[in-house]
Amino acid sequence: MRIAYVINSIEGGGASQPVPAIARVLREAGAEVRVFALTPRDRRGLPAMVAAGLDPIVREGGGSDHIAAALWLRRQVRDWGATHVWTSLSRATILGLLIGPRLGLPVICWQHAAFLKPWNRRLMRLLQSRAVLWVGDSRSVTELTAQRLGVPTARLTCWPIFAADPTMPQTKHWEPGEALRIGSLGRLHPVKGYDVLITALARLKADGFVPPAPIEVRIAGEGAQRAGLEAQIRNAGLVGTQFSGFTDDPRGFLADLHLYVQPSRSEGFCIAAHEALSAGLPVVASAVGELAWSVRQGVTGCTVPPGDADALAAALRDMLVDPASLRAMGDAARADMLERFSWDRFAATGNAIISHIRQASA
Numbered sequence: 001m002r003i004a005y006v007i008n009s010i011e012g013g014g015a016s017q018p019v020p021a022i023a024r025v026l027r028e029a030g031a032e033v034r035v036f037a038l039t040p041r042d043r044r045g046l047p048a049m050v051a052a053g054l055d056p057i058v059r060e061g062g063g064s065d066h067i068a069a070a071l072w073l074r075r076q077v078r079d080w081g082a083t084h085v086w087t088s089l090s091r092a093t094i095l096g097l098l099i100g101p102r103l104g105l106p107v108i109c110w111q112h113a114a115f116l117k118p119w120n121r122r123l124m125r126l127l128q129s130r131a132v133l134w135v136g137d138s139r140s141v142t143e144l145t146a147q148r149l150g151v152p153t154a155r156l157t158c159w160p161i162f163a164a165d166p167t168m169p170q171t172k173h174w175e176p177g178e179a180l181r182i183g184s185l186g187r188l189h190p191v192k193g194y195d196v197l198i199t200a201l202a203r204l205k206a207d208g209f210v211p212p213a214p215i216e217v218r219i220a221g222e223g224a225q226r227a228g229l230e231a232q233i234r235n236a237g238l239v240g241t242q243f244s245g246f247t248d249d250p251r252g253f254l255a256d257l258h259l260y261v262q263p264s265r266s267e268g269f270c271i272a273a274h275e276a277l278s279a280g281l282p283v284v285a286s287a288v289g290e291l292a293w294s295v296r297q298g299v300t301g302c303t304v305p306p307g308d309a310d311a312l313a314a315a316l317r318d319m320l321v322d323p324a325s326l327r328a329m330g331d332a333a334r335a336d337m338l339e340r341f342s343w344d345r346f347a348a349t350g351n352a353i354i355s356h357i358r359q360a361s362a
Contacts, residue, residue: 012044025350188223
């Protein structure tokens with residue numbers, strides 16, 4: 001098997017982050033893998049792919065020149081001699097489904113997004129029968145793929161996109177006399193719900209909540225919402241809340257926190273929150289995507305309805321009123337991630353998918 005792994009871009013975070021781990025499983029199953037990226041964007045995902053020996057081929061084009069991207073991809077896949085096309089995210093999936101069958105190649109489509117633009121959704125539903133297999137990166141996305149694209153059970157499976165790393169740096173638990181450090185990792189986009197978090201923090205302040213220690217809130221990420229969110233922070237008088245911009249050391253960022261918050265309106269798997277749990281951090285999250293299953297209520301953190309600032313404020317108050325209790329939750333979170341999302345489980349699921357593909361392609 002020579003798998004052309006087609007991705008939208010080599011930007012940092014999101015669906016590109018797990019590519020080296022996925023490719024490792026495919027390679028250990030005997031496949032050759034080459035990554036083809038339709039556009040570079042910020043290139044922050046490139047170093048990890050190069051370090052994994054993937055040698056990505058990156059098209060120096062934009063995000064909307066679809067005909068040029070399709071012609072480029074067809075030429076690259078054909079010239080490399082691919083036997084299979086593996087796609088990730090909407091643009092790559094649509095082009096893969098258009099090109100792969102014309103070249104006589106089986107197509108495997110990985111779905112990550114809990115939200116699809118209406119036009120992409122219609123196109124993928126129209127083309128879905130061209131794929132030999134659809135893979136959801138979480139239970140929620142797998143269910144959504146069946147519902148919105150009409151993919152039958154026989155051509156649909158789930159491969160959780162995350163393998164917990166036992167070498168993940170662990171947080172240093174809060175000690176009396178320290179500030180309570182709360183953090184989140186994510187792009188500054190409405191779907192991430194940082195406006196809801198700021199509103200919740202403002203509610204706590206307005207209600208006169210006085211935590212046992214000063215609170216520092218750090219949000220690492222970039223995006224078009226930054227100026228508006230910073231204005232919201234200033235208007236609320238939240239002196240200890242700040243945006244620190246993109247971090248090239250997310251593990252170090254997480255290890256320096258005492259509590260992680262994921263206030264998203266929508267998620268698929270949400271790798272950042274799972275990495276926080278693996279670092280030994282309790283997590284307060286919206287009950288969206290895989291987070292509804294991964295955060296164990298009162299054991300490793302808690303979940304609240306998405307977009308509900310009052311519920312988020314109440315959850316934060318409950319977690320912060322006794323910060324010494326965060327230690328036990330964090331320890332339970334790390335143990336839970338290492339057991340449920342071990343490398344062995346991750347690889348076993350990938351190997352089962354490869355076996356399915358080989359049988360379907362025979």
